[in-house]
Amino acid sequence: MSATPIVLGARPDPVRETGRSETPRAAVPQRLGALGDPIRDTHGRVHRDLRISLTDRCSLRCTYCMPEQGNEWLARSSILTLDEIERVARVAAADGITTFRLTGGEPLLRPDIVEVVRRLARITGPDGTPVELAMTTNGIRLPDFLPGLVEAGLRRLNISIDTLRRDRFADLTRRDRLADVLEGIAAAADSGLRPLKLNAVAMRGVNDDELVDLVAFAVAHDAQLRFIEQMPLDAGHTWDRSTMVTREEILAALSARWALTPVPGRGGAPAERWTLDDGPHTVGVIASVTAPFCGNCDRLRLTADGQLRNCLFSTTEYDLVPILRGADPSDEAIDAMLRSCIHGKLPGHAINDPSFLQPERGMNAIGG
């Protein structure tokens, strides 16, 4: 694999490759756009959504995400500071990114989380419109933080919950903390932040007998349940297609209880949605494995240690650290790296291809 830098020839190679090749370097044009231009990839997709991972640490150990023990944590000194995150976020917003989603690991474990929200929520796009700031969390300790987060500018919440049964929750997350998550969901429901979304990974023999219960629970909290097909992103590399519950199976199970009517106008959203009976509540399915939505993907990711990723499944990372911690951390250099990252984006992931290589990082270190 060539190690020729794409843009910043004077710096150490900012592109780290760990497997499958992206767009050949030789095909990279000299000019990929300038600060303030939309970030468009070679397949015409304009990028609007930046997922910002704040930490790889977590209060749970979900089996599909992290190993129980032996996880190699990012060095604390490698975690981006709030100033560094804000700097990247400002450049991204200038380039037309309209949504920031804070994730991890568990974003609420970051000690400065309220300040992170406050600083990022102030950022506006080129026309002066504030970005939309969202967070994906496991909900633990959310009641403590929520008033401060809302006051600081958080606009949307996704909370993950895969089971309503305490023993299962303890097995699945290796922590006996279902009660804390339920308190977090109750606080979110009371907060008035809408739409409120609950994420559940459906797994055969684990929670596939709870699909209807989970949707009913979400409806009772005025939330939208979104089932996620399990993806090969666990740090232990133990994903097995046979234990994944597919979109079709999820819809079949829910159809026994509700009449499902497709909601039109999905746009770039990862979830397909259906109205439950006559509405107004809906359920979503994110079928990343059996019905990928790569053609409309408008997301890029910033890991907690300053790596840009153009896809969850990418094996190439674009290192912002030499820029952010170098002598000249110019906005133009950050912009150039954002563009290089998106220029290298493949048309789709290759989970269903025999040549598929799982990324080295687990989901907790990529940022879900």
Ligand code: SAM
């Ligand atoms: N800790 C927070 C949480 O759990 O919501 C945020 C980070 S977590 C990595 C973000 C989302 O990724 C969660 O909804 C989680 O269920 C999902 N996720 C993690 N590993 C996954 C996998 N292998 N396949 C599908 N979804 C996964």
Ligand code: SF4
């Ligand atoms: Fe933690 Fe979220 Fe991963 Fe579960 S899915 S281990 S809550 S980062």
